[in-house]
Each structure stands twice: as structure tokens, then as C-alpha cells.
Amino acid sequence: MLSSITLVLLFQVAGELVARLFGLPVPGPVLGMVFMLFAFLLKDNLIDSVRPTAGVLLANLSLLFVPAGVGIMRHVDRFLTEGVAIAVTIVLSTILAMLATAWTILWVQKRMHLSDED
Structure with missing residues (x-):
């Protein structure tokens, strides 16, 4: 190990x-x-x-998120003042990532000449 x-x-x-x-x-x-x-x-x-x-x-991946949670709690005042901007950024980046993933899958399917059944 x-x-x-x-x-x-x-x-x-x-x-x-x-x-x-x-x-x-x-x-x-x-x-x-x-x-x-x-x-x-x-x-x-x-x-x-x-x-x-x-x-x-x-x-045990969930244990690796503990430091991030502690960091969020240490900066809670920042989240209170900039929370809306952070939330909008998270939502938009998630949507963009999903769109990019979907586009990439479609592009690869076209390049490999795959159908939806494959």
C-alpha cells in the first residue's frame, strides 16, 4: 500500500x-x-x-472533505457577504460542465460512428 x-x-x-x-x-x-x-x-x-x-x-473519500468543511466554517462571514455570487458561480459552472460533457459525448459518438444503441 x-x-x-x-x-x-x-x-x-x-x-x-x-x-x-x-x-x-x-x-x-x-x-x-x-x-x-x-x-x-x-x-x-x-x-x-x-x-x-x-x-x-x-x-474513505468523505474524510477528505472535512478540511474543506472546516475552511468554509472559518470563512463563514465571507460566504454571508459573497454567498450569492458564489452560488451563481457554482450553478453556472456546473451547467457549463454538464453541457461540455454532453457535447463531448456527442462528438465522440459521431467520430466513432456509434448509434444510441451502442
Whole structure:
């Protein structure tokens, strides 16, 4: 399990380094996930070594939201003054993400010549 967590953290650090070195507007952990995806595609047995640890992390994912909840409570006054803007931003970004996802699915279906039944 320790080697799997180390591997995940190494990909995160690699993503963070690339993002900072090249001044990319993409968060380092997101780049790390992309790097890990490519590593999974290149090395078949790598995903099998990470899978058990990933399962444990996903099973306890709710614990990772505790620090975010504490952060929200520490800035409750800010939410009271800027709450409407935050709520509108969350709703609009969610709608845009859903539209982008739907468009991407339709585009991939067209490119792969898939029907709705496929």
C-alpha cells in the first residue's frame, strides 16, 4: 500500500512541477492524473498495483472533505457577504460542465460512428 501511495504522490508532484515550470493554468494534481493515465496505458500491470490502495482511498473519500468543511466554517462571514455570487458561480459552472460533457459525448459518438444503441 505504501508503494502505491508513493506512486500516486509522485505523479502529483510531477504534475505540480510541470505546471509551475511552464506556468500552466492547470492544477498540478490534474496534470499528475493525466500523467498517471498515460502510465496506465503504457504499463499494463501498473493499474493492478494501484487498484487496492485506490479502493481504500475512494471508500474513505468523505474524510477528505472535512478540511474543506472546516475552511468554509472559518470563512463563514465571507460566504454571508459573497454567498450569492458564489452560488451563481457554482450553478453556472456546473451547467457549463454538464453541457461540455454532453457535447463531448456527442462528438465522440459521431467520430466513432456509434448509434444510441451502442
